[in-house]
Amino acid sequence: MLCCMAGLTACGAAPRAALETPTWERPGLGGAVRPEMGSPQPNEVAPDFTLPKTAGGELRLSSLRGSWVVMHFTATWCPYCDAEIAHLGEIANDYAPHGVKVVVIALQEDHDRWVSYSKERLLPSVTAVEDKTGAVALTYAPPHAQPSFKDRSQVAFDTTLIVDPHGVIRLFLLPDTAHFDPKFGGVRGELDRLVGASRSRAGAKDAPVAADVLDPEDVVRVDAHRSLSAIDVRLEIAPGYHIMSDHPTDPYAIATVVRAGSVSARFPSGQDYRVGDKILSTFSGSIIASIPSSDLVGPVTVRYQACTASRCLAPITREVPTN
Amino acid sequence: MRRFALIALLVACGGAVAPVATPADDTPKEASIVVTEAMGSPHIGEAAPDFDLSDVNGGHVKLSSLRGSVVMLAFVTSWCPFSEAEQPNLQKLADDYRGKNVRVLAIDIKEPEVGYRKYLGRVPMAFPVLWDQTGDVVASFTPAHAQPDITDRSTVLVTSNLVIDPVGKIRFFTMGDTAHFDAKLVFARRTIDAVLAEGG
Structure with a gap:
């Protein structure tokens, strides 16, 4: 069923979604991107990328199709990111049984500095990748968000996304220091709603139970x-x-x-x-x-x-x- | 509500609808996070802690020596994109209020010299950019309960702005607010205008 959840985001279902409270007016989601900021937006395919993993090898975002993905852009100098980073690992641990993967993207960081920082601060359940030039961050910077920023790649720093198993953005939060919650309460609420809701529907009636994750x-x-x-x-x-x-x-x-x-x-x-x-x-x-x-x-x-x-x-x- | 729903629907579907806000006007409807009494001291209405700091040229500024003037004080760092976006607007503010008994000061927070010089090198600034090497001055301005989740307390006031009146009282005090970022300092200017009007 979850694979079909993206269907809800298509235009066919928009009237119902639009009558609901806008995302940014819901608790913990004040940083949600607004339609007038431009792409990327929820209901659009997350811009694909291939970035080097801090642990070695490469990660291509689209290779995670089939899983829910929480993405977060971070930087060692950003005090808000620093308060959040340990809690990303907790999300990874708590939601791993629900098929959720957590990817943290270090933005324009010196590799050695990031390696020592992430060793100390980041749980191994999180996949760390490095966007050295900011080129990927640039694809996650809605053109009318933070219009005063000249280096547009910086618009993406401290943003958090939920991407569904079809690669479609379901939540896109810019930082909101006025309602700062390093434990990502708003993101967890959305994960519960998106991932948990479909689970509880599955458990209803006498639907057959799937074997634990098969190949x-x-x-x-x-x-x-x-x-x-x-x-x-x-x-x-x-x-x-x-x-x-x-x-x-x-x-x-x-x-x-x-x-x-x-x-x-x-x-x-x-x-x-x-x-x-x-x-x-x-x-x-x-x-x-x-x-x-x-x-x-x-x-x-x-x-x-x-x-x-x-x-x-x-x-x-x-x-x-x-x- | 229904009207909004229709617009949201058309936007969501890529319909040819004009954006609902004008992107050019990026002044937020509300001020950045206001430092209130609940956050601790200092806050709006209290006396600004005094300091005596040097700038790169060996000049120094003692805040209390500026009594009689309105002081616009900005806490900045080279690494914060919000400080960077605000920087040219600090100079513009200094230009616009020249000859109006307003002094503009920036304090670079606890950065190594390379960071401080990076900030200085970005935009020509005709006002003192002071260097709080030890972080003692920013500490004296940091309310204890502001952003309690930030462990490095010297970073709580990055991109904070204050307006201090001619008797040394804090009249405007906001903290960096990513969702209501007032890059053009519109709200600080309103307070400066109000304080100037009192004196006139």
Whole structure:
């Protein structure tokens, strides 16, 4: 279900959202970016980036699709950031069971200074990356926020974002020293609402319970059989999981695709999956997709993203041999 | 409410609607965080602690020697982007009030010399930029209960602004406010005008 939550943010659901109290008038969220500040905004895809991790290697934001992500821009010189940084680790620890990842971005920091600072102040549950030039921060600076700042990358410092499993921004907070809360009460409240709410809906009724986080490949068992006129591809989806249908009715959802060469499969109708007041088209249980040709050679390609009620796994594309 | 909802909807959907606020006018509707009695001393209405600080040229300023003038006092650092954004507007304020019995002072908080000189080097400033090397002066101005979560107390007043009247009393005292940032010092100017009017 959570994978479909982004659907609520699409324009179809905006009238209801707009009648609610604006984000910045809610407790702890006074720093929320306003529409008039310009992009990026909630309901937009978070600008992607690849940055070096302090621990080595690189992090690409879009590689975290399937998880909720809390992002925070920090700097060692910023006293407010300093008061907050330990509490980011607490969020990472507390929300790890809910599939939430925490990424802290050190903004225009000297590498050695940041390494010694983060060793002392940052819990290992947080992924630290470094934006040495501020180029990534610049993509997170709404053009009309802090109009007096000449170095626009500095607009992003001490900002906090929640990004959903589809990579869509759901919360974007600029710092608000007038209501300073180093423990991120407002962010936690939003995480509870966004992540926790979908969990409690999942627990309702007698929905099957998903096995603890499976590998995306293990969630769907696929086999393909050639007949005289078609290749029939059976997808068996693990209990408690669903995948989007081939027509998911949601701009953010990843449609299931089954094809051989350039020929796509025909699917049965999707099942309605209710998220709030939005209905999404999904598959669960066992379905058969039929590729209307028997003379194709080579493997069948299957692409899907599997979700439980509370989290989505990374999208996957698999090749399945036919027999 | 309904009208707002419609605008929000159109904005959310990328519709061609003009922004709801004029970005050019970035003066906040309310003043930055006002230092009140609840935060401790000093606060508005109390006497400003006296100090005697030097600037880079070896000149020094003793606050109490400026009695009889209105003093605009800004606490700054080189590393704070809000201090940086405010810097040219401090000079503009000094220009606009030249000949009106207003003295402008900036105090660089507890920075090593390289930081202090970085601040000095950004914008030509025709008023004293004093250097509080030890942090003793900023400590005497920092109310004990202001921003209690900030552990390095010498940073609580970064980008704070005060207006001190001709008898040495604090008439305006705000702290750095990221959400209501008054880069152009509009609210401080209102107090300066009011204090000048009293004298006139």
